[in-house]
Amino acid sequence: MSAQILAGEEGISASVEILRKGGVVGLPTETVYGLAGDAFQPTAVARIFEAKGRPLTDPLIVHLPEAGWLERVVRFSSSEQSQLVHDLTSAFWPGPLTLLLPKHPDLPDLVTAGSDRVAVRVTAHPLFQEVLRRFDSPLAAPSANRFGRISPTSPLDVQIELGDRISLILDGGPCEHGLESTLVAVNVDGNGEGSLTLSILRPGPITKDQLLQYGHIASPERIVNSPGSLPGHYAPKKRLHIIDPDIKGLIPTMHVGSYGYMAFTSPPQEIAPQCAAVEILSPTSNMEEAAANFYGALRRLDQSNVDMIYAESIPEEGIGVAIMDRLRRASHGSNNGTGHHLDGDLQP
Numbered sequence: 001m002s003a004q005i006l007a008g009e010e011g012i013s014a015s016v017e018i019l020r021k022g023g024v025v026g027l028p029t030e031t032v033y034g035l036a037g038d039a040f041q042p043t044a045v046a047r048i049f050e051a052k053g054r055p056l057t058d059p060l061i062v063h064l065p066e067a068g069w070l071e072r073v074v075r076f077s078s079s080e081q082s083q084l085v086h087d088l089t090s091a092f093w094p095g096p097l098t099l100l101l102p103k104h105p106d107l108p109d110l111v112t113a114g115s116d117r118v119a120v121r122v123t124a125h126p127l128f129q130e131v132l133r134r135f136d137s138p139l140a141a142p143s144a145n146r147f148g149r150i151s152p153t154s155p156l157d158v159q160i161e162l163g164d165r166i167s168l169i170l171d172g173g174p175c176e177h178g179l180e181s182t183l184v185a186v187n188v189d190g191n192g193e194g195s196l197t198l199s200i201l202r203p204g205p206i207t208k209d210q211l212l213q214y215g216h217i218a219s220p221e222r223i224v225n226s227p228g229s230l231p232g233h234y235a236p237k238k239r240l241h242i243i244d245p246d247i248k249g250l251i252p253t254m255h256v257g258s259y260g261y262m263a264f265t266s267p268p269q270e271i272a273p274q275c276a277a278v279e280i281l282s283p284t285s286n287m288e289e290a291a292a293n294f295y296g297a298l299r300r301l302d303q304s305n306v307d308m309i310y311a312e313s314i315p316e317e318g319i320g321v322a323i324m325d326r327l328r329r330a331s332h333g334s335n336n337g338t339g340h341h342l343d344g345d346l347q348p
């Protein structure tokens with residue numbers, strides 16, 4: 001069975017109807033497609049975990065249509081924290097920034113996997129915003145892929161990942177950014193002084209440089225554990241090796257069997273006979289374009305008739321930091337020759 005893919009008004013009203021009945025729907029955001037359900041209905045939230053095959057220990061992001069809804073799901077620890085969040089949300093919302101904040105007690109614990117913090121975001125996608133406003137309540141939505149697999153950046157990707165498990169995908173076209181939002185914890189420092197720090201739990205389209213003017217950036221490991229930032233996420237089924245672009249000319253001489261190749265700006269000069277598929281992320285070296293094409297390219301290479309995938313490393317500047325983060329996790333989680341395919345397994 002496959003899910004219906006609907007656009008426009010028809011898609012919006014059908015989505016709201018399903019959500020009101022406690023169902024789940026694939027919705028577009030400017031980062032990746034999400035799988036949404038009513039954040040205040042535990043059965044709807046449970047359906048999200050079930051459809052993704054996601055362990056109940058891995059919390060979900062709550063989506064709001066505007067910052068004015070924050071206090072429905074968040075209880076600020078202090079006026080300083082609320083002020084800093086106001087500054088951050090004024091600068092970056094709607095947009096690809098998710099904030100980890102103290103959870104409101106009324107929000108079901110299932111959403112946050114029992115944690116006293118909730119991740120919240122306001123997407124800039126007009127269709128998701130419209131669904132939220134009509135539904136009139138926050139929506140929990142992780143990326144619309146099976147747990148541990150490649151995130152979807154088009155309605156067809158969602159169909160491939162979850163089409164047999166959900167009934168509707170709202171068509172918002174291809175995703176603008178193509179990588180998940182930057183996830184930032186707004187911490188009240190444990191030293192009793194009440195000073196605030198930010199920690200980046202997942203790099204994304206909003207960069208560290210953009211966040212620096214809002215506060216000290218602390219290292220995340222000390223602060224909080226975020227299950228989805230484990231190695232082994234975003235994994236293709238094929239073995240994936242990251243290579244330095246300087247040595248791309250050597251691969252044909254080293255490689256036995258067919259392979260796919262992901263280039264940043266240009267393919268290897270001579271395409272070897274064993275190279276069965278090539279993807280170029282951005283012919284003009286544009287990082288944003290590379291990010292937007294990344295998951296789609298990875299998915300196509302994974303589906304092509306190759307034994308393994310080589311992916312060029314990318315300069316770690318701007319959103320390049322987030323692309324390399326996903327590439328390393330994809331490589332770690334891929335069938336990397338050990339005979340052990342992680343496929344969502346939480347153990348690295």
Ligand code: TXA
Nearest residue numbers: 031034059060117118119142143180181226227228229
């Ligand atoms: O761009 C995005 O953020 C997309 C779109 C659909 O909004 N969503 C997304 O959700 O990427 P998901 O569930 O695939 O990734 C959310 C990440 C996971 O790594 C999860 O562990 C972490 O955020 N997270 C969510 N709530 C958390 C919490 N309360 N504490 C710590 N980490 C949390």
Ligand code: MG
Nearest residue numbers: 142143151228
């Ligand atoms: Mg995800």
